Amino acid sequence: MLTFFRITLVSSLILFSQQYEDLIKQHIIQRLNDSVDPCDNFYDHVCPTGIRAGDTFLALSVNAYQKEFNQIVTEFDVFTRELASENNVRTMVNQLLDICYKPGVGKLLAISFAMNAMPSFPLTVNSSCESIAYLFGFQYRPEVLSKSFLMASRILFDLPKIFKAVRSNRFRESQVIALELYEDLAEELQQKIKETPWAKFRNGTAPLTDYLAKNVTFFEIDEPLLIEWERLYRETIFSYKKENCSLLCIYIEVISKLNLFSQAGIGFISVSRVINAFNLGGLLSLSPLIQSLVFTPNKARMLGSLGFTFAHEFMHSFYITEEDPKYLAQFWTNSSDCVKEQYAATCKEFVGDSCVSGTNSTNEEDGSDMAAIRLIYSYFEKHSLQKEIENESDIRGITSAQMFFYSMAATWCRPENDLNRNGNPDDTHSGWKVRINAVTAQMEQFKEAFQCADTSRMVQSKTKHCAIYGCDAPETH
Numbered sequence: 001m002l003t004f005f006r007i008t009l010v011s012s013l014i015l016f017s018q019q020y021e022d023l024i025k026q027h028i029i030q031r032l033n034d035s036v037d038p039c040d041n042f043y044d045h046v047c048p049t050g051i052r053a054g055d056t057f058l059a060l061s062v063n064a065y066q067k068e069f070n071q072i073v074t075e076f077d078v079f080t081r082e083l084a085s086e087n088n089v090r091t092m093v094n095q096l097l098d099i100c101y102k103p104g105v106g107k108l109l110a111i112s113f114a115m116n117a118m119p120s121f122p123l124t125v126n127s128s129c130e131s132i133a134y135l136f137g138f139q140y141r142p143e144v145l146s147k148s149f150l151m152a153s154r155i156l157f158d159l160p161k162i163f164k165a166v167r168s169n170r171f172r173e174s175q176v177i178a179l180e181l182y183e184d185l186a187e188e189l190q191q192k193i194k195e196t197p198w199a200k201f202r203n204g205t206a207p208l209t210d211y212l213a214k215n216v217t218f219f220e221i222d223e224p225l226l227i228e229w230e231r232l233y234r235e236t237i238f239s240y241k242k243e244n245c246s247l248l249c250i251y252i253e254v255i256s257k258l259n260l261f262s263q264a265g266i267g268f269i270s271v272s273r274v275i276n277a278f279n280l281g282g283l284l285s286l287s288p289l290i291q292s293l294v295f296t297p298n299k300a301r302m303l304g305s306l307g308f309t310f311a312h313e314f315m316h317s318f319y320i321t322e323e324d325p326k327y328l329a330q331f332w333t334n335s336s337d338c339v340k341e342q343y344a345a346t347c348k349e350f351v352g353d354s355c356v357s358g359t360n361s362t363n364e365e366d367g368s369d370m371a372a373i374r375l376i377y378s379y380f381e382k383h384s385l386q387k388e389i390e391n392e393s394d395i396r397g398i399t400s401a402q403m404f405f406y407s408m409a410a411t412w413c414r415p416e417n418d419l420n421r422n423g424n425p426d427d428t429h430s431g432w433k434v435r436i437n438a439v440t441a442q443m444e445q446f447k448e449a450f451q452c453a454d455t456s457r458m459v460q461s462k463t464k465h466c467a468i469y470g471c472d473a474p475e476t477h
Contacts, residue, residue: 319370
């Protein structure tokens with residue numbers, strides 16, 4: 001069982017401090033919109049329409065974290081400062097010209113780099129070196145750069161700080177607690193699968209539990225992995241010095257080695273500065289910042305914030321869409337249309353006719369949400385609500401059950417002008433207003449926690465009961 005405790009070890013780093021969790025608590029205390037009834041529109045109650053982007057938990061925590069992250073001192077700082085001095089458009093244009101003019105394969109390397117950095121780069125090896133270099137400089141903008149180029153940049157400039165950050169006592173303690181939470185959620189899900197009527201009817205109970213045991217795991221950053229990453233980084237420095245290489249030369253080398261970091265490793269490095277989590281083929285990982293929420297002393301607040309996000313990634317492996325080729329698809333229920341119905345209804349009710357939720361493109365994310373809220377709340381009820389005296393709320397006037405839902409919404413507040421609040425048509429995720437209101441509308445525990453009347457808007461927005469796993473899931477479909 002997960003042990004909740006606060007770390008007292010002193011580390012030379014102040015990263016992963018409880019201050020990030022405190023920001024959720026402060027939001028709940030200071031920013032709830034009491035003019036909106038939680039039973040009328042829960043998301044707008046927790047996330048006022050007038051909230052500024054800089055006042056959200058997301059912005060405050062990421063800004064504080066990045067400030068601390070940038071202050072980490074490493075043995076590679078001289079190298080990264082030298083690279084940083086070259087990391088500007090004018091210098092890169094000149095370096096691209098130098099590479100292009102080299103006899104032999106120079107132009108091929110130059111055009112290859114330009115096309116790697118910008119997938120839409122229109123020129124070819126038949127173009128002049130001046131055209132290649134100057135068009136690269138003209139088009140150079142963050143939004144047109146490729147994922148591989150951005151990833152190479154992250155490796156070059158951030159990896160040394162990641163080495164030090166994840167070797168801190170604080171990070172390692174957070175990873176231990178996160179692993180314990182993973183194991184507890186796996187146990188909770190296994191029980192849910194065994195209780196699921198449609199899984200029994202389709203002879204899917206054993207395959208589903210077996211898949212859970214063999215194909216889903218928590219991605220841990222251990223010392224052998226760090227040693228390998230450090231070896232690759234030192235090789236890069238050696239090449240830079242030996243070959244009298246430029247920044248672009250190093251970019252070309254690092255891009256060619258991205259596959260050596262593994263897909264999960266690349267994923268972890270890419271989210272090292274932000275709040276995020278991912279599931280890559282059953283390999284679950286948390287960014288260091290969101291993982292730091294394991295230190296939250298209030299269990300309801302920890303499980304509502306980190307717990308819901310973690311459970312969402314977990315359920316990506318167990319919510320199967322019609323287009324999904326997974327082995328598990330043959331055992332899957334065809335009653336999951338309730339997810340589309342709920343998200344479409346919530347979007348229409350709380351966003352309006354310009355909905356981009358409850359569609360095939362958002363279905364996997366929506367379904368993972370719906371399965372996740374029932375998984376994490378079930379765990380919360382067993383391990384926190386049943387010990388109310390031990391784990392009472394630390395905010396006057398708010399119960400533990402309310403705290404769970406408040407922290408879930410507060411973690412993902414967005415300002416009104418942010419597309420991620422109401423829904424981005426280019427995103428496979430529904431907008432956060434829809435996501436939060438859809439899952440809370442489905443939960444009888446939400447209705448009870450806030451004493452919502454049957455006639456309230458949140459309760460009325462519930463479509464048919466939508467449970468994917470557990471004893472209240474459909475029987476034979």
